[in-house]
Amino acid sequence: MLANWGYQDGSGSYFITIDTDKCNGCGKCVEPCSQGVFEVGEDPADPLREEPVAFVTEAIRKKLRFSCSPCKKYLTAEGGSAASRTSPEVLAREMKNLPCVTACERGAITHSW
Amino acid sequence: MNKEEKKELWRWLESRWTNPDIDWKKGKIITAGIDIGSVSTQCVVMVDGELYCYGNLRSGSSSGDSASRGANFALDGTGMTVKDWHYCIGTGYGRVNVPMAKRAITEIACHGRGANWMYGPQVRTILDMGGQDCKVIRIDEKGKLTNFAMNDKCAAGAGRGMEVFADFIGISINEVGDRSFDIDEEPKPVSSTCVIFAKSEAGGLLREGWAANKVLAAYCSAMAHRVLELMMRVGLEPEVGITGGIAKNRGVVERLEKELGMKFSPKVWHNSEYQKRNIPFDTQIAGAVGAALFSKAAVEKGKG
Numbered sequence: 001m002l003a004n005w006g007y008q009d010g011s012g013s014y015f016i017t018i019d020t021d022k023c024n025g026c027g028k029c030v031e032p033c034s035q036g037v038f039e040v041g042e043d044p045a046d047p048l049r050e051e052p053v054a055f056v057t058e059a060i061r062k063k064l065r066f067s068c069s070p071c072k073k074y075l076t077a078e079g080g081s082a083a084s085r086t087s088p089e090v091l092a093r094e095m096k097n098l099p100c101v102t103a104c105e106r107g108a109i110t111h112s113w
Numbered sequence: 114m115n116k117e118e119k120k121e122l123w124r125w126l127e128s129r130w131t132n133p134d135i136d137w138k139k140g141k142i143i144t145a146g147i148d149i150g151s152v153s154t155q156c157v158v159m160v161d162g163e164l165y166c167y168g169n170l171r172s173g174s175s176s177g178d179s180a181s182r183g184a185n186f187a188l189d190g191t192g193m194t195v196k197d198w199h200y201c202i203g204t205g206y207g208r209v210n211v212p213m214a215k216r217a218i219t220e221i222a223c224h225g226r227g228a229n230w231m232y233g234p235q236v237r238t239i240l241d242m243g244g245q246d247c248k249v250i251r252i253d254e255k256g257k258l259t260n261f262a263m264n265d266k267c268a269a270g271a272g273r274g275m276e277v278f279a280d281f282i283g284i285s286i287n288e289v290g291d292r293s294f295d296i297d298e299e300p301k302p303v304s305s306t307c308v309i310f311a312k313s314e315a316g317g318l319l320r321e322g323w324a325a326n327k328v329l330a331a332y333c334s335a336m337a338h339r340v341l342e343l344m345m346r347v348g349l350e351p352e353v354g355i356t357g358g359i360a361k362n363r364g365v366v367e368r369l370e371k372e373l374g375m376k377f378s379p380k381v382w383h384n385s386e387y388q389k390r391n392i393p394f395d396t397q398i399a400g401a402v403g404a405a406l407f408s409k410a411a412v413e414k415g416k417g
Contacts (some may be wrong), residue, residue: 001257001261004261004262004263007265008346044221045219045222045258045261046257046258
């Protein structure tokens with residue numbers, strides 16, 4: 001299941017997507033995030049699932065734009081600022097530098113921005 | 114202002130229903146689901162997996178009270194009490210404060226399961242337009258979620274906004290849908306996405322001389338637009354079922370259908386017996402239905 005945690009408002013769309021079919025609940029994404037975005041526990045969207053899964057902490061879901069902004073620095077290393085980024089491919093490559101994305105060995109975490 | 118003269122135009126219709134063909138005393142498994150939403154509360158009781166009764170009413174400020182009122186409303190005249198339930202699950206915004214519930218499950222999971230049961234296994238996408246949020250859920254044929262997104266950050270595109278709007282325009286919320294089509298020409302949607310700003314924008318349009326119906330049309334249209342974006346994020350796979358209070362407002366639903374270029378599943382029970390017996394299909398009870406089904410699964414698993 002693709003669990004899209006986040007929101008969309010006048011300023012844009014801020015979702016962290018966790019592919020729960022890939023996630024094994026190992027919890028390696030929890031520590032690297034300086035803002036405590038992730039937690040691991042019973043799947044909020046699937047009560048019948050036996051193993052734990054990672055999800056975005058409820059208190060942070062509505063302010064992802066701000067919680068995730070400290071990691072913008074990882075997205076400007078190659079292509080400059082967001083406005084001058086040359087292509088979606090560059091962005092996709094830079095995304096892989098994000099601490100949470102790097103930490104997930106199974107590649108379960110993606111971002112909408 | 115004289116209280117009796119003040120009409121409460123935002124008040125939508127509450128509903129309740131009991132299945133006259135079931136003698137609950139003969140039932141083996143009696144389960145319940147209580148969905149405490151931000152605007153409405155539903156209680157659904159199932160006997161051996163068949164719909165026995167439900168109640169749908171407005172939520173109060175206390176989730177615990179709303180749960181009790183919901184349960185009493187649903188059980189009214191049935192002779193059943195909360196003590197007769199083998200298992201009850203709470204869901205929705207106030208799910209952790211349901212005193213009679215043994216467990217709480219998120220409304221996302223419950224909606225998927227409930228809509229799958231109500232509409233049938235052919236439904237792959239569910240749009241739930243609730244009181245203060247909006248969810249798009251993709252499910253498989255068993256009602257298991259495959260993808261979902263939820264917007265509960267603001268009330269634009271949700272039922273509460275429609276309540277505010279109906280009250281402001283001075284038209285009963287139950288008439289908004291029909292009235293929004295009683296126009297000469299479809300207006301552009303109001304540009305504000307925020308309820309508060311949309312309300313002041315509507316005030317401006319009224320002063321410009323727009324007819325009330327036309328303003329309603331512009332607002333319904335804006336609401337449809339707003340949901341569309343969330344739907345595109347999750348992706349659509351037919352059939353699409355719609356649940357929640359706004360599903361009853363054809364002003365929004367039909368405009369959304371037009372934008373999507375597809376029709377929502379007809380609001381009829383998958384179970385043909387239910388269809389034949391004319392059991393009222395209430396789009397607002399999907400979450401509570403799902404909770405009651407999970408309750409049944411819990412009892413069968415021996416957790417009851």
